[in-house]
Amino acid sequence: MSTTGITAPAGFTAAALTAGIKPSGNPDMALVVNNGPEFNAAAVFTRNRVVASPVKVSRQAIGDGRIRAVIFNAGNANACNGAQGDLDAAETQQRVAGLLGLEPTDVGVCSTGLIGELLPMDKVRAGVDQLVPALGDHGADAAEAIMTTDLVKKETVVKGKGWTLGGMGKGVGMMSPSLATMLVCLTTDASATPEMLDTALRAASKVTFDTLDIDGSTSTNDTVFLLASGASGVTPSQEELNAAVLEASEDIARQMQADAEGVTKRVTVTVEGTTNEEQALDAARTLARDNLFKCAMFGSDPNWGRVLAAVGMADADMDPDHISVYFNGQPVCVDTTGAPGARQVDLSGADIDVLVNLGVDGPGRATVRTTDLSHDYVHINSAYSS
Amino acid sequence: MSTTGITAPAGFTAAALTAGIKPSGNPDMALVVNNGPEFNAAAVFTRNRVVASPVKVSRQAIGDGRIRAVIFNAGNANACNGAQGDLDAAETQQRVAGLLGLEPTDVGVCSTGLIGELLPMDKVRAGVDQLVPALGDHGADAAEAIMTTDLVKKETVVKGKGWTLGGMGKGVGMMSPSLATMLVCLTTDASATPEMLDTALRAASKVTFDTLDIDGSTSTNDTVFLLASGASGVTPSQEELNAAVLEASEDIARQMQADAEGVTKRVTVTVEGTTNEEQALDAARTLARDNLFKCAMFGSDPNWGRVLAAVGMADADMDPDHISVYFNGQPVCVDTTGAPGARQVDLSGADIDVLVNLGVDGPGRATVRTTDLSHDYVHINSAYSS
Known part of the structure; x- marks a missing residue:
């Protein structure tokens, strides 16, 4: 068996090919099949209210906690295509199910690419x-095959005690000229109930995929699947499963951050000193999405005033006179006032850590990973879609 | 009298000079004085919880509904300077009051520029x-004198029946490499109570300054003053006052939008077809702040898929299957599905109108003015602050 990716765990097979959906002529379809003996699964989907047809189909399929195969295409999102888009997603699902001898609801469907163009169903x-x-x-x-503007493919393998977890992913948020979407598929040969899988996947996604925030945009197609074959015969504890799913999700998320469009800096934003985690996350997201802050990171500029101006708009408890900011561990602002040497902090490296303490005596703490806002981001995302 | 700006209405005088606060050597301080016979005033301030020292001073000054003078400096925001910053703002206020024979609380203070550097008080x-x-x-x-990275000065005059309203403004949101802030001063020789002025200013700001959203950033220093001398002897109706303040505010806001950093497109986003104005505004802001949408506008790309993906994340009632989008009046998406010819819509002009109908039968409607996200925006805002 392959030692990386979704076919590393026992019980899984996959295939990929060029169907001709991508104009580039690169591979653009993939299929992963769980050969059992168990077929439990969990999934998380985009929080966007405008959802693509494949997400509608997959949401219904995961309802019973079982998925035996997932069909992927890149180059076309099958989003905003009305009733025909729903029919096309359902037909794809049914065709895979028919050929594999499964029920349609055993098959998940994932698409990524341009929004608003009908799938070329003859090619599919x-x-x-x-x-x-x-x-x-x-x-x-x-x-x-699931890559769009990704420059490198993204795979992971995590070893448990007698069992294995593998995974693949593409994209990051909505990162590209209509070639949108984060798609992730995790596979394991552990034996686990749908409830165990769901618990592990939600806990991991919350602190990895959900806190990867490149441009604040959320695709219509974001989907993460976790499939379990039970082929190892090992039933890990919930804690062991949680740890492995978290490690694999972190690995994929880091690869996405490193490959984000136009990235020159990987920026980790942590907020603490507020009432609860939700508030800390709101403040961290507010900062991670602030274009002026992101431009300063691109310029290696320790401009802490922009940090203050951004977090001041967050929906988080704070003491406006006692906010502190650290760049790469060095204090640049203490009690909402500049620290000595603040403007001389060296941010020329590719990784920048930003820590903000909002000055409230509470346990709230959260981390968001983001990138800088570069010339290349604008260049890539202003290219004509058609 | 001057026919433009803050000294167009009777009863107002102003002065400006180069104090040496801006490194460029350009004029950087200004004073406007209301010579009466009335001294009623209103003001709105930043919603940021991190507020600059001059905002704290001005908030206290407007408490009694009277302002007789406003002192401005550009080149230094006097924000995040701790207790010394508060002392410096108060000393500036007291010095102006002393020389003019006023109470300190008759004087407003406005600063714009770099955050986190102490004011050079000898120069002030x-x-x-x-x-x-x-x-x-x-x-x-x-x-x-109040300009920072503004390329042109911004003034307005609106004529009432026997009375006049003038104004000046600078900046737009947080628009520049730490040279932040929107400052506006409106003056009128109408006779109006503080309550009338407050009503007119809040109503106008809500649909002009508050809905001008270039980069989602909100400065620590944003301030809008409205001062009334009563020197015309005319008391307009509330409706007449509202109309004039709205017209002047719209004029200044349009000038700010046209002069925003790196702008190549002026984009007007209107959202309708949702439950109420608040929801419509949330959706319009979500779209106006979406970097992928803004990059598409820079590229003259009628990429309506990004509009759908952005508004789908808004906190507004919508029918996800019945969303429509119009670019420059032409339908590009109807019932969440692409319209014929959508990708051929010409967006090469400098002004782009975007209308989104969220498909719900409700009166909610709101407009936000924004700009594209250009190479120049990144360039200007990644320059080193020190």
């Missing part, structure tokens, strides 16, 4: 028909 | 001392 049908007989140890190929 | 004191004897018909000079 032909792709599905060729994927099924090609199934095998092809996790790495699948990871490559 | 000398500047105040020279401004008072120089008072005269110098509204245009005052408008120029």
